[in-house]
Amino acid sequence: MRSSWLRALAAVCAAVALAQAAEPQQQQGQSETLANGLKIEYVYTLDGCEPKSKNNDMLTMHYTGKLVDGTKFDSSHDRDQPFTFQLGVGQVIKGWDLGLTKMCVGEKRRLTIPANLAYGDRGAGNVIPGGATLVFDVELLNVGDQAPTTNVFKEIDQDQDKQLSRDEVSEYLKKQMAAGRGRGGW
Numbered sequence: 001m002r003s004s005w006l007r008a009l010a011a012v013c014a015a016v017a018l019a020q021a022a023e024p025q026q027q028q029g030q031s032e033t034l035a036n037g038l039k040i041e042y043v044y045t046l047d048g049c050e051p052k053s054k055n056n057d058m059l060t061m062h063y064t065g066k067l068v069d070g071t072k073f074d075s076s077h078d079r080d081q082p083f084t085f086q087l088g089v090g091q092v093i094k095g096w097d098l099g100l101t102k103m104c105v106g107e108k109r110r111l112t113i114p115a116n117l118a119y120g121d122r123g124a125g126n127v128i129p130g131g132a133t134l135v136f137d138v139e140l141l142n143v144g145d146q147a148p149t150t151n152v153f154k155e156i157d158q159d160q161d162k163q164l165s166r167d168e169v170s171e172y173l174k175k176q177m178a179a180g181r182g183r184g185g186w
Contacts, residue, residue, distance in 0.1 A: 056089065060083070074127075095118055108140075
């Protein structure tokens with residue numbers, strides 16, 4: 001009786017060890033550099049959390065983006081508005097699509113993204129030069145399974161007077177065109 005109990009316990013321990021070996025849990029303070037040059041630093045992690053982010057999930061993040069020399073070029077914190085996007089479908093730079101998988105709500109990472117996984121030789125606007133390696137400090141705030149609805153009227157109506165002026169519509173369309181070009185769209 002006792003030996004069968006010990007064998008069962010040993011089998012359970014072996015199964016747990018195999019499961020943990022199949023998908024190693026990254027610990028706070030660790031980092032890894034992938035073959036494509038993407039470096040992922042695990043700034044703050046949670047043990048045993050579910051669900052973990054995966055392709056096609058809607059992620060809501062706070063982030064700060066900098067050049068390697070420390071020059072900040074963008075931050076959702078400055079706007080006091082998190083950024084929501086669909087993971088793994090090309091809505092963001094490739095470095096984000098690759099570096100934000102298997103992440104839990106509340107976790108923080110630092111992604112060091114080589115130019116080939118960011119904006120390449122073309123750069124972006126006047127703030128990110130061609131060939132730039134980018135550093136993003138990110139925090140996952142929410143994982144969802146569908147795209148959020150957007151109140152486009154409210155987005156366009158910058159002065160919140162419940163009327164759309166020609167200038168507001170023009171400015172909105174310019175931003176959309178610029179955003180589309182930045183993602184490889186329009």
